[in-house]
Amino acid sequence: MTCPTHKRCHATYALAEEALIGAHVAYRYGKGSRPVGVYQCDECGQYHLTSQGEVNPRLQKMLEEGQIQKQKEASWWEEKFKRK
Numbered sequence: 001m002t003c004p005t006h007k008r009c010h011a012t013y014a015l016a017e018e019a020l021i022g023a024h025v026a027y028r029y030g031k032g033s034r035p036v037g038v039y040q041c042d043e044c045g046q047y048h049l050t051s052q053g054e055v056n057p058r059l060q061k062m063l064e065e066g067q068i069q070k071q072k073e074a075s076w077w078e079e080k081f082k083r084k
């Protein structure tokens with residue numbers, strides 16, 4: 001299913017939330033544009049990430065507790081071992 005907004009679609013809120021957190025683990029965001037939340041789309045009825053509005057509470061908690069950083073390091077090691 002495609003959406004007129006051309007954003008990536010997630011079937012459920014939970015999946016979109018996973019993608020949101022995964023994006024923060026995978027990328028290093030500056031203070032500028034970064035996805036902070038999840039919303040249900042009026043066009044396609046599925047869920048997209050948004051860089052506007054309030055920070056998703058689960059993401060906020062993970063950032064505060066340093067869990068995002070921890071997972072970043074974990075996947076960094078994973079990548080390192082894969083290459084050997």
Ligand SMILES: [Zn+2]
Nearest residue numbers: 003041043044
């Ligand atoms: Zn949509």
